[in-house]
Every structure is written in structure tokens, then in C-alpha cells.
Amino acid sequence: MKGGRLVYSKTVRITNKTGLHARPASEFTKKASSFSADITITFKERKINGKSIVGLLSAGITCGSDILISAQGEDEQLAVESMVALIQTNFGE
Template identity: 60%
Template structure:
């Protein structure tokens, strides 16, 4: 398992468009990918799961992956968050 903590600096947090971009990027990897936020743990490939987590501006999340491309998956998603989902 590979994991990284990252802070969400996008002003609107993980709302509809960023959540869609995040889940689409996660789905492009073979590994199982999870997001941990507080007590919640959600499937990063599920837009509904991401939206239900309530991840807002300033939230610290942990992106973890397990599988053959786990490191590439986590690093790609970490970079997506750090660039504010291209907004």
C-alpha cells in the first residue's frame, strides 16, 4: 500500500466538477484507491462517495492505493489536488 496526505486548497473543495475529475483520474488506474477524511473512508473511483465525504477547502485527506500501479495512482491524484483540479 502506498499513501500520501495532501491538503485541499481548491476554494470550493471537492464539489461536483473536481470530484468528477478526481474519480475519472482514479478510474484510469488498476489499483484500489481510497480517500480518508476524518472518520470517513471512500472509494476514490466513486463520485458519489467523494461528494458524500464533504471534503472542503483546507481539508487534509489521505490518498491511498493498493495494486500494481499504486504509487503512480497516488502521485497523479496528489498532483491533481495540488493544482486545484485545473481550476
């Protein structure tokens, strides 16, 4: 929470077989970077910048993992909904 404002968040399960590695992580960060909102992934109590490919790759998010996607900013709801949709379509795999 920044400046006393709540953030928009949703939990989603990673279902693609490779998890958030290589190509899926690249697609995730590319899409996340298209929004002005700050996007944060919470995984196993660790907070990761959703626009950082290094952060996503080092988090070890595998198939079956539940992650919390949070965003704060002008387009926060659209950002979270778009990121959830990307994950639910298995990154087009």
C-alpha cells in the same frame, strides 16, 4: 491493508475553493478510474472509494481539508502521485 501487503499513501490538503464538489470530484474519480489500483480516500476517519463520485460528494471535503490518499495494486505509487498532483494544481482551476 489487503492480504498482508502495505499500501502506498500520502496526505494532501485540498486548496481549491470549492473542495471536492461537482467538477473537481468528477475529475478526481475520472483520473482515479484510469488506474488499476484500488484508491481510497480517508477523511475524518471515514474511508471513501476514490473511484466513487457519490462517495466523494457525500464526504463533504472542503477547502483546507487534509485527506489521506491510499492505493493498493500494480500502479499504486503512480496512482497516488497522480491524484496528489491533480489536487495540488487545484484541478486546473
